[in-house]
Amino acid sequence: MAKRKVANPLAFAVLGSLGERPMHPYEISSLLKGRGKEVSIKLNYGSLYSVVAALEKAGFIEAVETLRDGNRPERTVYAITESGRAEFDDWLTELLGTPAKEFRQLEAGLAYLPAFPPDRVVELLEQRVVALDEEIAQLVGMHEFMQSKKFPRIFWVESEFRVAVLTAERDYAKGLAAEIRVDGLEGSAFWRRTHELVAELGIKPRDVLQDPVKYFGEDLPWLKEVPPEGL
Amino acid sequence: MAKRKVANPLAFAVLGSLGERPMHPYEISSLLKGRGKEVSIKLNYGSLYSVVAALEKAGFIEAVETLRDGNRPERTVYAITESGRAEFDDWLTELLGTPAKEFRQLEAGLAYLPAFPPDRVVELLEQRVVALDEEIAQLVGMHEFMQSKKFPRIFWVESEFRVAVLTAERDYAKGLAAEIRVDGLEGSAFWRRTHELVAELGIKPRDVLQDPVKYFGEDLPWLKEVPPEGL
DNA sequence: TTCCGATTACTCGAAATCGAGTATTAGACC
DNA sequence: GGTCTAATACTCGATTTCGAGTAATCGGAA
Numbered sequence: 027m028a029k030r031k032v033a034n035p036l037a038f039a040v041l042g043s044l045g046e047r048p049m050h051p052y053e054i055s056s057l058l059k060g061r062g063k064e065v066s067i068k069l070n071y072g073s074l075y076s077v078v079a080a081l082e083k084a085g086f087i088e089a090v091e092t093l094r095d096g097n098r099p100e101r102t103v104y105a106i107t108e109s110g111r112a113e114f115d116d117w118l119t120e121l122l123g124t125p126a127k128e129f130r131q132l133e134a135g136l137a138y139l140p141a142f143p144p145d146r147v148v149e150l151l152e153q154r155v156v157a158l159d160e161e162i163a164q165l166v167g168m169h170e171f172m173q174s175k176k177f178p179r180i181f182w183v184e185s186e187f188r189v190a191v192l193t194a195e196r197d198y199a200k201g202l203a204a205e206i207r208v209d210g211l212e213g214s215a216f217w218r219r220t221h222e223l224v225a226e227l228g229i230k231p232r233d234v235l236q237d238p239v240k241y242f243g244e245d246l247p248w249l250k251e252v253p254p255e256g257l
Numbered sequence: 258m259a260k261r262k263v264a265n266p267l268a269f270a271v272l273g274s275l276g277e278r279p280m281h282p283y284e285i286s287s288l289l290k291g292r293g294k295e296v297s298i299k300l301n302y303g304s305l306y307s308v309v310a311a312l313e314k315a316g317f318i319e320a321v322e323t324l325r326d327g328n329r330p331e332r333t334v335y336a337i338t339e340s341g342r343a344e345f346d347d348w349l350t351e352l353l354g355t356p357a358k359e360f361r362q363l364e365a366g367l368a369y370l371p372a373f374p375p376d377r378v379v380e381l382l383e384q385r386v387v388a389l390d391e392e393i394a395q396l397v398g399m400h401e402f403m404q405s406k407k408f409p410r411i412f413w414v415e416s417e418f419r420v421a422v423l424t425a426e427r428d429y430a431k432g433l434a435a436e437i438r439v440d441g442l443e444g445s446a447f448w449r450r451t452h453e454l455v456a457e458l459g460i461k462p463r464d465v466l467q468d469p470v471k472y473f474g475e476d477l478p479w480l481k482e483v484p485p486e487g488l
Numbered sequence: 489t490t491c492c493g494a495t496t497a498c499t500c501g502a503a504a505t506c507g508a509g510t511a512t513t514a515g516a517c518c
Numbered sequence: 519g520g521t522c523t524a525a526t527a528c529t530c531g532a533t534t535t536c537g538a539g540t541a542a543t544c545g546g547a548a
Contacts, residue, residue, distance in 0.1 A: 034534075035365050042369045052497045066364040072536050075498065080534090101497070118373060121366030123381035125388050128361060130422060133297040134266050135352030136415035138273045142349060150354035157356050180448055184367035187429050191361060194425030198418050217411055265504075283527045303506050306528065311504085332527070489548100496543075505534070513526075518519105 030117070031084040037077045038121070039067045041086060041106060041114040048090050048105035051078050066184045078104065086110035132195060143221035144206050151203035158196040165189050261348070262315040268308045269352070270298045272317060272337060272345040279321050279336035282309050297415045309335065317341035363426060374452035375437050382434035389427040396420050 030037075043054045051074050058064050081087045087104045094100050106114070132154070139147055165185055172182055179186070209218065223241060261268075274285045282305055289295050312318045318335045337345070363385070370378055396416055403413055410417070440449065454460060454472060 035360065035362070038365060038369075042372060045372065050497085056496090063368050066360065066368045068360055070536060071498075072500085072538090073534080076534070076536095114372070118366055118369055119381060121362050122370075122373075122378065123384040123388075125385055125392065125423075125426070126362050129266065129297065129299055130359060130418075131266070131352050131357050133415045133418055133422075134269060135349055136418050137294050137297045138269075138349055139353075139414060140411060141273060141276065141345070142353075147353065150350060153354040154356055161356065178447070180371060183370060183433060184364045187361075187364055187367050187426075187433075190425050190429040191364075191422060192356075194421050195356070195418075198421040202414060202418075216409070281527080287526090301506060302528070303508090303530085304504080307504070307506095491548085492546095494544085494546105497541090499540075500538095501536105503534100503536080506532090508530095510529075511527090514524085516523080517521090 030113075032077060032080045032086070034073060034077050035067050036069060036073050037081055038114070038117050039063060039069070040074075040077060040081060041110055041117070044087055044104060044106040045111065045114060048103050050093075050101040050103045051075055052101065062182075062185070066188070081110070084113075086113050130195070132199070140217055143225075144209075144218045148203045148207050151199045151206075155196055155200045155203070158192055158199070162189055162192050162196065165192075261344075263308060263311045263317070265304060265308050265311075266298050267300060267304050268312055269345070269348050270294060270300070271305075271308060271312060272341055272348070275318055275335060275337040276342065276345060279334050281324075281332040281334045282306055283332065293413075293416070297419070312341070315344075317344050361426070363430070371448055374456075375440075375449045379434045379438050382430045382437075386427055386431045386434070389423055389430070393420055393423050393427065396423075 039058055040051075040054055043049060043057055049057070055069060055071065055074055058067065058069055063069075078087070082089065082104070085107060087106050087110050089102050090105045091103045092100050093103065142150075165188060169182065169185065169189075173179075219241075270289055271282075271285055274280060274288055280288070286300060286302065286305055289298070289300055294300075309318070313320065313335070316338060318337050318341050320333050321336045322334045324332045324334065373381075396419060400413065400416065400420075404410075450472075
């Protein structure tokens with residue numbers, strides 16, 4: 027899969043919008059907002075205009091007319107080209123069919139869990155669960171509204187999917203918090219004790235790691251095999 | 258929450274690494290790779306050095322020595338400062354406790370589902386499910402290996418979380434494909450028929466939308482209330 | 489009538505991001 | 519002893535991205 031000439035997801039949305047009919051950039055942004063697509067595709071004005079310029083340069087869209095209305099800024103109307111339709115087609119194919127490597131911020135946080143004492147982590151995860159519950163409830167409420175209006179699901183599956191992902195995140199955070207709370211996570215006794223030592227004796231986590239036998243005895247076989255991280 | 262001076266997640270990992278001990282940038286990158294953190298936090302050399310420079314400028318880290326080994330490039334060793342520790346602390350607090358707005362590529366794709374005929378979508382989603390299953394199986398296999406080595410879960414929760422998210426994505430994609438396949442998605446009969454008309458009569462989707470009654474009769478009440486999108 | 493906030497429509501420059509490129513050395517292998 | 523690959527350690531500059539700023543117009547309330 028060769029790299030796209032214009033890789034910003036917003037460019038995908040621009041192609042999708044111009045696939046309907048020619049528009050000027052601001053009109054595209056209004057359309058996306060009106061349809062709630064900015065929830066799924068990050069929209070910002072700075073990017074919009076540079077992305078449109080890049081698409082034009084790549085031959086995926088072309089300016090068809092320039093309107094001027096009194097003293098207001100010019101509006102340049104763009105239309106999609108044949109090559110632009112092909113690009114959109116290829117892009118949508120890729121978006122739907124091929125998973126891409128993606129990074130969630132919670133994943134980054136979890137990668138450094140041991141840096142905080144267990145109780146602090148539990149507290150924060152529970153705070154996240156509350157916030158996620160709210161977000162999910164809001165989306166679900168919106169879905170119910172749309173269902174009541176008989177607006178077909180096909181037009182908001184992306185929001186349903188968002189709920190699915192948020193729910194998975196929520197469930198994982200909740201489960202993890204519960205496990206840490208009862209010390210059920212293997213290794214977490216060691217983790218807790220290390221932070222206690224740090225707090226009580228004023229020593230540094232790395233001191234503990236440098237001579238674990240002194241603080242924990244011989245019953246932590248993995249410490250010798252793999253050096254722990256993040257503490 | 259005021260914006261961070263250095264917002265790149267890689268900067269978070271740099272602070273986390275230097276929290277352990279002073280290192281030079283390349284050493285940080287090796288450490289992250291060695292621990293598999295680059296799966297959770299995007300690492301690229303270009304960003305690494307500019308992020309380190311930005312962190313230094315912001316006073317979160319400082320150069321402590323510059324080594325030269327024969328004719329090889331200089332290695333500048335950095336250490337975290339007090340203010341850097343505080344920043345890391347605050348950042349991890351945010352990463353764990355506060356959900357951020359995030360965009361998944363499948364969400365972008367789903368937002369333009371109606372642009373493809375149902376059968377094509379089903380095929381692509383099923384292709385994605387297969388790829389996701391493979392990715393998940395690989396991660397699960399790795400987890401089993403680490404478990405067999407008694408390496409504590411606390412050090413790979415981020416990977417567990419990744420599995421949770423990927424599984425949610427997989428399940429959603431699989432369910433959606435199945436629903437579309439049997440035409441169970443409300444509105445999808447309309448969707449299918451529109452693409453059939455496009456294929457058979459050589460007309461454009463927008464023609465169908467401009468005079469839906471002509472092609473579908475009066476039994477699509479929502480068409481009058483909300484204009485459909487993406488076709 | 490006039491003021492205010494919202495909407496329309498875009499511009500600009502600073503900062504971030506990327507990934508390919510460079511140059512050296514250590515070790516492997518024949 | 520020569521060559522080849524992998525690892526070490528960064529550099530560079532072209533894009534991209536961002537979001538705040540600008541400036542005009544419109545509708546409604548005071």
